[in-house]
Amino acid sequence: MCFILLAVVSLTLLTWKVKGRAPVAVLESVVLSVTMPLQQAISWTTRGVKGVWDGYIGLVRVRQENIRLREEIKWLREENNRFLEAYLQYQRLQRLLNLKERVPPGTVAAEVVGRDSNNWTEVIYINKGTRDGVAKGSAVVTHEGLVGQVIHAAPMLSKVMLITDFRSGVDALLQRTRTSGVVSGRGRTMAELKFLPVGADVQPGDRLISSGMGGVFPKGLIIGEVKGIHPNGSQFQEVEVRPSIDFSRLEEVLVLLQKGQ
Structure with a gap:
């Protein structure tokens, strides 16, 4: 309807232009004042719709x-973690390799694959x-010291x-x-030194090392250090020992093979 109205008005204007200039000028002014806001509104609406669409x-x-980018960051973090784990494992294995040079010939490196800890037993599986x-x-x-001994193979x-282990x-x-003296297990993370007068x-x-007596453990392996001393009324002192190893973080070990193995 708007376009029809504009067409009629335009035709009327052309007719009046032929007949006279003054009336036409007045009517043009009136028509422009009416249609210009409509044209501007249509133009603004068109630009607005285009802007919204472009924004979307x-x-x-x-x-x-x-x-x-989030997926790429996730992948990079995982890759970085893999490199870090490989580097840390390399360091641990390097320390085991250095240890092999300080112990009797005949060793084999192993990974810890299981644990069994309760009130009476403290064991790992390799x-x-x-x-x-x-x-x-x-x-x-x-490389930190003595872990224990194999009880089943x-x-x-x-x-x-x-x-x-107790x-x-x-x-x-x-x-x-x-x-x-003799270092005996007390379960969990502690041990004790027995038979100390x-x-x-x-x-x-004070640091405790293996004496080499008994033929199981070579002499000089670090066992741990004295944590506390408590009189117990007997001829021997009660000595708490903190092992040199955090067994909860143990991942790789070195097994000292027996002669002939």
């Missing part, structure tokens, strides 16, 4: 780009067994009793004074 398309593209020369009684160590799996006993020396020189922080 832009937001869609930005959202897609954000999704892509992925090496009799096929690799591991046997019952083999000592197990890390299958072809491809072995069970290792930790020095914190059944464990290691002939030991106080490194500073050379006084001997009352009056023997012992202090918190």
Whole structure:
């Protein structure tokens, strides 16, 4: 209807232009004052719709780009974590390799593949067994010190009793004074030094090492350090021992093969 009205008005204007100039000028002014706001509104609406559409398309593209970037960041973080794990494992294995140079010949590196910890037993499982020369009684160590000994060996799996196990006993020396005793497990993360006479020189922080007696553990392996000393009314002192190893973080170990293996 608007276009028809404009056409009629235009035709009328042309007719009046032929007949006279003054009336036409007046009518042109009236028509323009009426139609101009309508034309501007239509123009603004058209530009507004185009702007909204362009904005929507832009937001869609930005959202897609954000999704892509988030996926890329996630992949980079995972890749960085893989590199970090590989580097940390390399460091641990390098320390085990350095340890091999300080212990008797005949060793095999193994990974911890299982744990069993309760009120009475403290054991781990490693992925090496009799096929690799591991046997019952083999000592197990890390660069930080003594882990324990193998108590069962299958072809491809072995069970290792930790020095914190209640059944464990290691002939030991106080490194500073050379006084001997036996380190026994107390479960979880602790052990104790038994058979240390009352009056023997012992202090918190003293280091304990394996004495080499008994033929299971080579001499000089670090066991831990004295945490506390408590008189118990007997001829021996009660000495708490903190192992040198955090067994909850143990991942790789070195098994000392027995002679002939």
